[in-house]
Amino acid sequence: xxxxxxxASPVISATRTPIAPKAIAxxxxxxxxxxxxxTSVLTMVPVLPAAGGGNQTYKIYYGTAAxxxxxxxxxxxxxxxxxxxxxxDVPEGWKERxxxxxxxxxxxxxxxxxxxxxxxxxxYLTFLAGFRxxxxxxxxxxxxxxxxxxxxxxxAGADKVVSEERKDETGQVYYLYEIDGVGKHSLITVTCAKxxxxxxxxxxxxxxWNRDHDTLTHLRDSFKTVSSS
Numbered sequence: 001x002x003x004x005x006x007x008a009s010p011v012i013s014a015t016r017t018p019i020a021p022k023a024i025a026x027x028x029x030x031x032x033x034x035x036x037x038x039t040s041v042l043t044m045v046p047v048l049p050a051a052g053g054g055n056q057t058y059k060i061y062y063g064t065a066a067x068x069x070x071x072x073x074x075x076x077x078x079x080x081x082x083x084x085x086x087x088x089d090v091p092e093g094w095k096e097r098x099x100x101x102x103x104x105x106x107x108x109x110x111x112x113x114x115x116x117x118x119x120x121x122x123x124y125l126t127f128l129a130g131f132r133x134x135x136x137x138x139x140x141x142x143x144x145x146x147x148x149x150x151x152x153x154x155x156a157g158a159d160k161v162v163s164e165e166r167k168d169e170t171g172q173v174y175y176l177y178e179i180d181g182v183g184k185h186s187l188i189t190v191t192c193a194k195x196x197x198x199x200x201x202x203x204x205x206x207x208x209w210n211r212d213h214d215t216l217t218h219l220r221d222s223f224k225t226v227s228s229s
Contacts, residue, residue, distance in 0.1 A: 056215050058089035058222070063111050065127045065196060086125065086198050089222035091115070091215060097122075107147040120184075121204040121212070123219050131197035137163045137175050140190055144199055151201075154181040168224065176220075185209040187216065193225040 062084035090113045097112045104110065112124035126144070134140060141163070145151045155161060164176040177188040187202040200223040202216050209216065 056218075057092040058218070059092060060222075061088055061090050061111065061113070062226075063087070063125060065110060065129075084226050085194065085196075086200075086223065086225045088123065088125070088200055088224075089219055090123070091219070115208070118205065118208055121208045121216075123200070123202045125201070125223075126199045128197040128199075130195065131192045132195055134173055134175060134190070134192050134197075137165065137177075140175060140197075141177055141188075144188070144190070150203075151186070154179055154184060154186055157182045170227070172225070185216075187220040189220055189223050191225060193227075198225060 062081050063086050064080070064083045065085050093116070094113045095116050097114055099109050099112060108126040108128050110125045110127045112122060114120075114122035126147070128143075135143075141155070141161075145155055158179050158181045160178075160180040162178045166174045166176060168174065172191060172193065175188075175190040177186075177190070179186040179188070183206050185204055185206060189200045191198055200220070202219045204212065204216055
C-alpha cells in the first residue's frame with residue numbers, strides 16, 4: 001500500500017517496508033566500504049513558516065563537503081551558497097554545534113544543530129564518499145549504524161523500524177527511515193549524489209517528538225541535495 005508522509009516536498013510515494021531491528025543490529029560488524037570525509041559551510045537565510053507549521057520560522061542551512069584535511073580552509077571570498085551540495089531547514093533559535101576535524105574524519109559528521117532547551121532534540125548530517133548508488137535499504141541503515149553508537153542502540157531496542165523509497169521531481173532516489181525507539185524517535189533521510197552518500201538525521205526524545213512533531217517532520221522534508229548549475 002502506498003503512503004504519503006512527505007507533504008513539503010514534491011516526491012513520489014512508495015511502499016513502506018518494516019525492517020526487523022534485531023536483524024539489523026546483528027549485522028553491525030560488517031565493515032563500511034566507504035571513505036569518511038566532510039566539511040560544511042554555513043549560510044543562514046530566513047524562510048517563511050511552513051503551511052500548518054504554526055508560528056515556527058526556519059533558516060536554510062547550506063552545507064558543502066570536502067575532505068577533513070580541508071577543515072576550516074574556506075576563504076572569505078568563498079561563495080558558500082553557490083558551493084553548497086545539500087540544504088536543510090533549521091528552526092529559529094536552534095544552535096549550531098561546531099563539528100571537530102576528528103569527527104569529520106572518523107564518523108563523517110558534517111553539520112549539527114540542536115534545541116538549546118533540550119540538546120538531545122537535534123538534526124545533523126553525515127557524509128560518506130565513494131557511493132555511486134544506494135545499496136538496499138537495510139544495508140544502508142546497517143552501514144550508518146556502524147559509525148553511530150547511538151543509532152546502534154536505538155535500532156537494537158526499537159519497537160518499530162519502517163523504511164520507504166521516494167523519488168523527487170528529477171528522479172533522484174531518497175530512502176526514508178522512521179525508528180520508534182525506547183523513549184526516542186528518529187527520522188533519517190539518505191540519498192546519493194556526486195559519488196557521495198548524504199544522511200540527514202532528526203532525533204528527539206519521546207516528549208519532544210509528541211510536542212514538536214510538525215516541526216521535526218518539516219526538518220526531514222526540507223533536506224535535499226543541490227544540483228550543480
